[in-house]
Amino acid sequence: MRNVLLPTDFSENAWNATKYAIELFKDEECVFHLLNTYTPAIVSSRFMATNVGHVQESAVRDNSERGLEELVAMIKKHYNYPKHNYKTISSFSLLVDEIKDIVESVGIDIIITGTKGASGLDEVFMGSNTVRIIKSVKNCPVLAIPQYFDYVSPTEIAFATDFNRFYSLSELQPIIDLAKAFKAVIRIVHVQYEIKALTEIQMFNLNMLRKYLNEVEHYVHTVSELNSVSKTLDVFTKELDIHLLAMLNYQHSYMEKMTREAVVKRMAFHTQIPLLVIPELGMNMPAKSSMNRKNAVMD
The missing domain is CATH 3.40.50.620 (HUPs)
Known part of the structure; x- marks a missing residue:
């Protein structure tokens, strides 16, 4: 049984990487762990009610969980590989920190992520998130899929x-x-x-x-x-x-x-x-x- 981690921000770029992963392992027994992390924007005002932050976090969490449910539904609509199972992880955390924790706790075999050039000059050839994952994860292979690469x-x-x-x-x-x-x-x-x-x-x-x-x-x-x-x-x-x-x-x-x-x-x-x-x-x-x-x- 192969454990595959698929970080997603629900973009076309992430969907392309997800499609690649499913096709790559279509004949293998796999659990795909679909991960979305979220960090609500911090509202700073001394006049702001104290519960606003909690309301905002709840809304962002709901969007994350709903997005993952819709992603699983879309996968099952387009693919019917009986050896595949899907788990969703919605986490209030920084992406790289959460990936490192999941790799350790679940026993991930491979991380598959989409690549997209950053808007700035630094790390433009793969995208800053992808480069951070590669530099930070020391015990698991990372497969980076180009944004427009067809399987x-x-x-x-x-x-x-x-x-x-x-x-x-x-x-x-x-x-x-x-x-x-x-x-x-x-x-x-x-x-x-x-x-x-x-x-x-x-x-x-x-x-x-x-x-x-x-x-x-x-x-x-x-x-x-x-x-x-x-x-x-x-x-x-x-x-x-x-x-x-x-x-x-x-x-x-x-x-x-x-x-x-x-x-x-x-x-x-x-x-x-x-x-x-x-x-x-x-x-x-x-x-x-x-x-x-x-x-x-x-x-």
Whole structure:
């Protein structure tokens, strides 16, 4: 039983991510946890009656709960997958804080969220909420779905890495599970500023990576950097018609480099394809396959 967390603000962007998640796991037993958080605006006036704040919070809570009920109804209207169950969570809380609590308490396997460019310049390539989730959640993969991306079965998956870090099986398991489920090809892409031979450490890590991926079809692609990592990966994914891009998120990783790149360089990578960001789990976490989770809670 897979536990999937779907944060929603009832926007078209969030609905698109919800549709993607349902299609992605249509053949799996899943519990989708639909989360909406709300924080009523604080009314500040010394002449305001003391119960106004409570009334306002109650109204916002009612809107949140009603929105979640309508969302479940809309899902059931468009999709009829018997292995799927839905739970709703309406919470007076900050989004990232609530997500972290739910990941721990429920045992979430993956967070799937929509991406939308922020209005400001900072973090424009994915949207500030998505980036905050990726930076804050340290024990659960995050799959970010572009605002206008139509679902395509991910039979071509790119895994971007520089081979400078040892991988644990627990970190690679989400990619392996997807590849097996969709009989996908994994294309390991290594971006180099200038093409040169791998070091001994890089070769060792590459060989370990191939060992972990021995049950799925995979290839290694070394490409020259074009202006920036994000631009290079954008070109690579378009040329090879990649359906999903996966990265590990750790210090000095491609993911970290992309979040630090100048805004002008990141613009080209503005939410082109789904991006799976896997946190740094290390060697102490057991590999968690989607097939052996039994702690889901259903209605």
